[in-house]
Amino acid sequence: MEDYSYLNVKGRIFDIQRYSIHDGIGIRTIVFLKGCALRCRWCCNPESQSYEIEAMMINGKPKVYGRDVTVREVMQTVRRDMPYYSRSDGGLTLSGGESLLQPEFAEALLHAGKALGVNTALESMGFAKYETIEKILPYLDTYLMDIKHMDPKKHEQWCGKENTMMVENARKIAASGMTHLIIRVPVVPGFNDTEKELVDIARFADSLPGVDEINILPYHNFGEGKYKGLGRDYPMGDAAKPTQEKMQGFKAAIERATNLYCQIGG
């Protein structure tokens, strides 16, 4: 008898977004897991950070973020878009928060995605022990891994934690050869928006076996209203979004310095 117990695993999510077309191949459904280890100043989903269920004000009304669900319940929504996954080679993407903080839940969700026969992807910083990550790799087609900076100190200043473990995990994930690893870099004004800092990350990515693509994602301030809704100050103030020309310049610099294909946006 096949073991379906993974369908009963519970976890905490704060949203499910359908028809997502900018996070992995094809048409995807993104499941957002609640709770994060980092506190990146530019984070556009501040409601993702705390594991606690919380209310955020939207248009003057409180809306509760965070609910505990089983994998079976999540998959009932995910499977509704099967016709679109089939036509586009799309599927399920886990995002957060940091999904790896709910490792059993993340593993079970990805397992269920593969059982459904769809493409699976994970957006994550890799903030977990490698033994944890290793368990999910058999169910993971694409790992969209955030590397925000190569300097551990600056990383800690802006994100609240050093990057040492995550960089090390990137090496191990790449070496495993079990998933298609793509490196993603948010381009944040004042933090890493110089050619040197971005090329440093790209060079590291290029050194990883099997990695052939890097995505640079321009900072945006769409999350600003959410901070207010949570009664928090917006840490980025009125920092300007990188211009299209600037992003094109970074792309060109990265492609000059490495063998990677660099894409602007996800």
Added chain:
Amino acid sequence: MRAFDSTPMPKTERIKKLVADLFAKMPEIEAARAELITESFKSTEGLPIVTRKALAFRHILHGLPIVIRPGELIVGSTTLAPRGCQTYPEFSYDWLEAEFDTVEHRAADPFYISEETKQRLLKVNPYWKGKTTSELARSYMAPETLRAMDHNFFTPGNYYYNGVGHVNVHYDRVIYEGLRGIMAQASEELTKVKFCDPNYGDKKRFLEAVIISCQAVIDYAHRYSELAKELASKESDPKRKQELIKISETCAHVPENPARTFEEGLQAFWFVQQTLQIESSGHSISPGRFDQYMYPLYEKDIDAGVLTREYAQELLDCVWVKLNDLNKCRDAASAEGFAGYSLFQNLIVGGQTKDGRDATNDLSFMCLDATKHVFLPQPSISIRVWNGSAKELLIRAAEVTRTGIGFPAYYNDEIIIPAMENRGISIEDARNYCIIGCVEPHVPGKEDGWHDAAFFNMCRPLEMVFTNGVDNGEVASIQTGDVSNIGSYEEFKSAYKKQMDYNIALLVNADNAIDRAHAERCPLPFESALIDDCISRGVPLQQGGAHYNFTGPQGFGIANVADSLYTVKTLVFEQGKFTLKELGKAMAMNYGQGFDEITAKEAAMQAAKVMESKGESVNPDMISSIIQNVLTMQLPEDEKKRYEEIRNMIIDLPHYGNDIDEVDTIAREAAYYYTKPLPQYKNPRGGIFQAGLYPVSANVPLGAQTGATPDGRLAHTPVADGVSPTSGYDLNGPTASCNSVARLDHAMASNGTLFNMKIHPTAMSTEKDLEDFVSLVRGYFDQKGMHMQFNVVDRQTLLDAQAHPEKYAGLVVRVAGYSALFTTLSKSLQDDIIKRTEQGWDR
């Protein structure tokens, strides 16, 4: 079939200039046709009607002023001024006289009309008194039907006031056999008419009328040939001179004879398309599978090396411009229902051949490109999608969608073909389907589908359940009893079904009355000549000569009815939050949100009627004071609060459009209340009724005639459009909306369904986006959805266009089954389009 070449060709300077010239002035009404038909009819009194129609058609084509516009390669214009229109007093005329002073300034589709034209029309119109189709139709209707129309349950206004149109004819026969071929067939049939045939006279007159009409079109083309020759003789530019000489030669040869080249084929097509609209005032005369019937000539010329793809594209673009040169002035109310000066000339590419293979060819791509080049509302371009569609064609279609023009509309062979077979159409004919007008599947050259036969407002019978059939103080529908006596959801549904069935029967009565009026007063011999089996049976189209006959009236308001039934099921009967009576009261009080002018006027008229019936006199001051009272009426605070509370409970319920099985199943059932009863009814042409589910743009004006509904919709606001979810209620993204809509039984709505979706430009920017967009369409179609169309323009742009129309003269948007220039639409319709949910945002 050979492999296609999809390389895009450039847009030429000529096309830019033709488009600019077309829009240099506001469209104008001209009087020549009205004068000519009246002259002819006066001289033919006493002759059989079909003969009179043929002679009048000939008189018009001999006398109508003709013009070749600068730079045109394809010629033939119905009016001297670009985008002008003629009038058609034989169908109806009094509305235009009543609107003489307002037509130029009305909100929807204004037309300029000169004093001179008014005088000319006033001279000829009186002849038609008592002779129009609308008057005869009215005399055939039951009193209950007239009452239902007065109370806005449905409106058959389209064919009541105008010609029917809504066909696709054998353009291919004219192109490949010439009108001579068709005349030869009619002559042949004439020799077969027997003296002892009971229909001897009818057949003979009809076949003779066919021959007269075809000859008239040939004569018309020859007039253009002469004009081109004359212009050539005066032309100083040698290049243009050559063009005019060629035009002269072409018009001397086609449509009389088979076309020898692609260019001649296009000119033959155009004369047919144009003269069909001169013959009658019907709109939605649809070119159909243009890429299929034009292809053999294109292929022959390309192979022979006498045609380049560049020139072929320029010629196509010229035809596209001409399709925008035709226009039609409708009465003010209809203009709101069909807003945007649209003639709904639907032209479809792709799909399957009759024998079920992929039909994509070079022209399929070039037609889509022509729409990109000309960037105007005509033709209504569509694409057929099936499991074997060429991916390149779908991506090219998505590129056109991305421009925001609202084209093409996407149609699903995999549901339309079986739906047509289910109505008795052969598999070959079904595979060969085209689309008429907005969304109506149709057998090319073989069908009289009477698509668009009426708008049926599914919300009105729902209101009648709450008022026991009383509307504005009088009994307007069947009485299903006091709503307080309804004890269960099943009983409620059964009352709604009774209200629906009763009004559907009246709708049938109205359509059949109009159908008979057209048969008697407006047989159209030229149109009939081009549709099977009119000639072989010797019967005009309007009297049942077509191979396939249908009547297709369309219902709308599925989303409102579905959400309303769900409200009653859950909040009234499952949870007991309020009673039906209280809900009815809340609706009557517009959920405590105050009353608008429409309600106030209705109340005043109602009070006036009561007073008059008591023998009291009513004066205008009393009316205006009642209106003022209603407008400023304040409900007691607790009552108002309770109604708002009720409405909030309703709004917080799950709604249709969010991929929720329980609600969507009710929507499926709601659609059945309209689609299932219709096919039991027959029309006078020997066919059956079949339902459509689409509103054109009538969801806005007809919504203005609808009180508050149990889904929380406020009085007189728009009803949901087509099968789309209510604006702003679909919150789970495009795939969820698609899944909900696909859950309806589209096959039962074989006269077409219409699903509008608004996509934000950021969801269509990259190549990957386009691929995913195509997958979205395919995913919807895999679940047996029938049709989809898109507005790709952001809300900000539309709001800005509303504020600064002068900056957005060229902004084309999808309205319903067609696109129109946004700035030409009325404010309320603009608001409705802005409100349709914008899908495809990212976290």
